[in-house]
Amino acid sequence: MPDPEKPPPYSMYEWLRSHDTRLSAHPLIETSSELSGILCAIVAGIHPDEWEIRDIVRDNTKFQQFPSFLMPHPLAEFFQSRVYIEPLTSEYLTALSFRDLRKITIVRNGRNLDHYAGEIPDAILRFHLEIKRVVGLGEKNEHTQTAFAQLKQNLIIFFEIKSTSPYGHEFHLGRKVDLNRECSVPSTAKTWDDVLRPTTRDEVRDLYVFLKNNPELRALFLFHEDLEFTGHDPIDVNIGRQGGFYFYDTFGNVADDRDKDLVAELKEKLLSEVHSAGFTLMNGSDDPDDPDLNNSVDQGYIAAEVQNDAGEFVDENSFEVAAVKLGRLGITKVRRAFVFEIPGKATLEEKKILYDIITRVFMEPFLARTHSAEEVHAV
């Protein structure tokens, strides 16, 4: 068994620290005016490798009066990856089976990355057995099986080997984390304390505290990049999908949706202007391989209801769903989140053009017209 006095040998966190890399993405909250009366906010950079649109948002002066939540990307630079990393606990390790792994990344001496997908070479399998021996793992039990079932979906293992020998004993294990799948809000929550108490991940807590500190927010504008697309994408005949620009309209329930007409009007204008500027619009499934997604996209638009007619919340842990769900639970006043998916392979110039269209044709009129409605809030 591992010596309880010694730190575990598989702490990716320690390793990251020793390489001057942060596990937490300390947020950059930018605002130039008093927060209490602000009705909307801008969020960008939740996925660390989508920094071009984040920088465009940051450098734009048009919306500087609104609080912006901008995530930095030190890990993305280091790992060339879209995810955060956390150490694997021995509990997870106990339940590991290589048949269930999607991908293994081996980091040698803190740099060279070797990726193995699909077939796992014999050497890696033996290495896995060696890890089990070293960390002294016991029998599988029901608890670890459950933990593993939850983990499996996005399971990617990192090994860091300090010696040049693949059987060296100094290694670290970690799993990748998609921050935009980690924002679970208990459906029974009534107060911020109910939400924050079970939240252990720093970055998620930062996002929630951002909402908590801006209690008048009604709408969020979130910027992402879909790294698959150029914005001039052909139709994929195999899955019957057209790639391109699209956005999620995340709201409570259609029955009490008072922004419905306004959003429908602005959506038409936005998508027709994006199309006229020469970009394709996505049509089909947003991501057939992601069980959390696989939403149907209709010519660049996804209506994403958070609560069904029976009052049940969708089982999705993205930040946009969490934010609107918090509004439905009465913990915030947020009732809508727009998630714009900029084609990641578009040029920087094209991304700027798209951002300009979104702000001019969609955000500004949305704000002007919701500000002029009954909810004008005097600071």
Ligand SMILES: [Zn+2]
């Ligand atoms: Zn993203």
